[in-house]
Amino acid sequence: MKxxxxxxxxxxxxxxxxxxxxxxxxxxxxxxxxxxxxxxCCGATAYMSVNEILSFSLSARNLALAAKRGLPVxxxxxxxxxxxxxxxxxxxxxxDIKRKVNEALAAGGLRYDGGVVSKHLLQVVVEDVxxxxxxxxxxxxxxxxxxxxxxxxxxxxxxxxxxxVENPVMLDRLLEALGAxxxxxxxxxxxxxxxxxxxxxxxxxxxxxxxxxCAQQQSANCIAVTCPLCQMNVDxxxxxxxEVYGTSFNIPVVYFTQLMGVAFGVGAEDLGLNxxxxxxxALLPTGT
Amino acid sequence: xxxLQPTVLYEKSLDLDxxxxxxxxxxxxxxxxxxxxxxxxxxxxxxxxxxDTPRKVFALVRAGMRDRVMDGTAIWxxxxxxxxxxxxxxxxxxxEVMYALKRRAIRENxxxxxxxxxxxxxxxxxxxxxxxxxxISLMARFLMRTRPFTxxxxxxxxxxxxxxxxxxxxxxxxxxxESLRRIMAKAEELGGTE
Numbered sequence: 457m458k459x460x461x462x463x464x465x466x467x468x469x470x471x472x473x474x475x476x477x478x479x480x481x482x483x484x485x486x487x488x489x490x491x492x493x494x495x496x497c498c499g500a501t502a503y504m505s506v507n508e509i510l511s512f513s514l515s516a517r518n519l520a521l522a523a524k525r526g527l528p529v530x531x532x533x534x535x536x537x538x539x540x541x542x543x544x545x546x547x548x549x550x551x552d553i554k555r556k557v558n559e560a561l562a563a564g565g566l567r568y569d570g571g572v573v574s575k576h577l578l579q580v581v582v583e584d585v586x587x588x589x590x591x592x593x594x595x596x597x598x599x600x601x602x603x604x605x606x607x608x609x610x611x612x613x614x615x616x617x618x619x620x621v622e623n624p625v626m627l628d629r630l631l632e633a634l635g636a637x638x639x640x641x642x643x644x645x646x647x648x649x650x651x652x653x654x655x656x657x658x659x660x661x662x663x664x665x666x667x668x669x670c671a672q673q674q675s676a677n678c679i680a681v682t683c684p685l686c687q688m689n690v691d692x693x694x695x696x697x698x699e700v701y702g703t704s705f706n707i708p709v710v711y712f713t714q715l716m717g718v719a720f721g722v723g724a725e726d727l728g729l730n731x732x733x734x735x736x737x738a739l740l741p742t743g744t
Numbered sequence: 745x746x747x748l749q750p751t752v753l754y755e756k757s758l759d760l761d762x763x764x765x766x767x768x769x770x771x772x773x774x775x776x777x778x779x780x781x782x783x784x785x786x787x788x789x790x791x792x793x794x795x796d797t798p799r800k801v802f803a804l805v806r807a808g809m810r811d812r813v814m815d816g817t818a819i820w821x822x823x824x825x826x827x828x829x830x831x832x833x834x835x836x837x838x839x840e841v842m843y844a845l846k847r848r849a850i851r852e853n854x855x856x857x858x859x860x861x862x863x864x865x866x867x868x869x870x871x872x873x874x875x876x877x878x879x880i881s882l883m884a885r886f887l888m889r890t891r892p893f894t895x896x897x898x899x900x901x902x903x904x905x906x907x908x909x910x911x912x913x914x915x916x917x918x919x920x921x922e923s924l925r926r927i928m929a930k931a932e933e934l935g936g937t938e
Contacts, residue, residue: 465877470910494919496875506850506864508843513931514871517924550770560931564923613826614839621830647789647825654886655859659793659821666789692901731908 457584459575460527461489462518464536464684465497470692471684473728474532477713478577480726484593485585489530492521498539500651512553513560515543520561520568528573530580532713534610534683535650540574541615578682578712579617582626587633595721597635601738603715604641604676605631606667608686612645627712631680634719639674643667648689658700664690665697668705677738678708680715687711692733708736715739758808766844771837778802784828784838794818798828798838801845814854819845862889872928875918880911 467475482489495518499511519540522529531537547554548570558567575583581590605627611617618624624645628638648667649660667690671679681687691709698705710732717727718739729736766772778799785797796804796818804813813819819842828838849857850864866885870878883902887895905911918924 465879468876469879469912470905472910494875496918496924497871497877499871500867500877506847506861506868507932507935508847509934510868510928510931513927517927546770556934557931560927560934563930564920564927566923566927609823609825609827613830616830645827647823647827649790650823650825652790652821652823654883655863656793656821659790660823663789663823688905692904696901731910733904733908 457486458488458490458527459530459580460522460525461491462495462498462522462529462531462536462540462574463491464531464533465500466533466684466688470688471533473731474684474687474711474713476726476728477711477717477722478532480722481713481717481720484720484722485581485589487580487585490525490527492518492525492529495521498533498536500535500539509553509556509560511539512543512546512557515539516547516557516561516568517564517566519543519572519574520566523568523572528575530575530577532577532682533685534576534608535685537574537576538610538615544570544572544574545615576611576617576682578611578626578630581712581716582630587629590630590633590716594634594719596719598631598715598719599635601636602639602675602677603631603636604671604674604679605638605644606641606671606679606681606686606690607645608681608683609645609647609650611682627680627682630712631715634715636715636719639671639676641670641674641676643670648686650685650689653689653693657696660689661693661697661700664693665701665703668694668697668703668707671707672705676707678710678736680712681709682712694734706734708732708734708739710736710739753807753809759810760808762805762808762810762813762848765848766841769837769840769844771835772841772844774832774834774836775802775805775841777834778806778836779834781833783831783833784836787827787831788822789825789827790821790823794821798822798842802836802841805845813845814849814852815856817856818842819849820856820860859890862886868928868932870915872925873917874915875921875924876915878912878915880913881915 499514612624631638649663653660714727782799785791785799791797795816801818822842826839870882
């Protein structure tokens, strides 16, 4: 199974552990990830508020590069995933946007006519690899581990990966396949604040507080995430949430790929578990 | 929280062009069919931090109260979580409308749009330099331009990330940065769709 891998900028920096854990488990699943050669930033959400054409052109360049290889794209970052899907949709539905984007791409010797399928990594794991295969790879089932499945916004909306927009279950099923308990998590698709952590911190902190509180009420041992921005907000800013709200949350926030790696018997270092701000003690082998 | 004040408006102060100016957004015509049900405001995880909630924003846009929309906090509080968009019974692409309103506010250089303008400008500079986002450069540039005297408050988080190897100091540009720069320059020239 071969995909064009689009890690996105965060996976080389704040979300490095996501990239490390993906690379450590992909081979076990017979998943060949061919990194898109010379990829660029997807434009995040910042470009959208200034210049749509610029934003679409950035994603279109990545899609054009993937089209050359004739492979579907897999993106682990939810924001990258949404931007790829959105660009594909607008180019297909709005001829004026397509014309302008291609005019911009032509300046760099590229052209994109559409047709590349983009998927989020969670979807590839559940649908393409399949849960049977995942189950077969589990060496160290996560028995007794209670996990809050946190999908975040942008894999659930506006381009949902499964039928129910309100209650996605892919991550729940995956966690169960790893032997863990997916606790009922009412906030599973509620926003973490995203980029507001940089522009309106007090708003984002309250959203993170709500996410943590809901996980705590369900006695979750950790929160599983699918997006580097969610991970940073809920994990690295957890101390700030505690300062502002007088709480004492101490809930590790880990990528679903890290949990997969632990269940597959991959070492903690290879999964980047040492990069968490709240140490994921329950996941580390005893004695470390 | 501001006290409720009755607002008296004269017809000549209304500006009905706003809706037309953002009319390129696919599906925007549905704004005319907004039934003011408030599903958006009830769904929005951050409506409590807005002066005017999303439902009100649509009423204001239709009524022609341009300044109140453009100078309000609502459009800058939207986190683009798309929850309202998938629940709206009239299928208004609300998040896209918010983006379109942000772009108008930036174009009109409204005061509340300055932070977003700075962030976007610095983001474009960083991506134009490297082809990718270099988080530490972006945060440093943004903080120094928006709140240089309180930027130090971000130090503990920055230090934590550095210690965890999550904030590489050196940026590396992509191989074909020249062609990306040409694409970006052309795209900037072609502008938005409005």
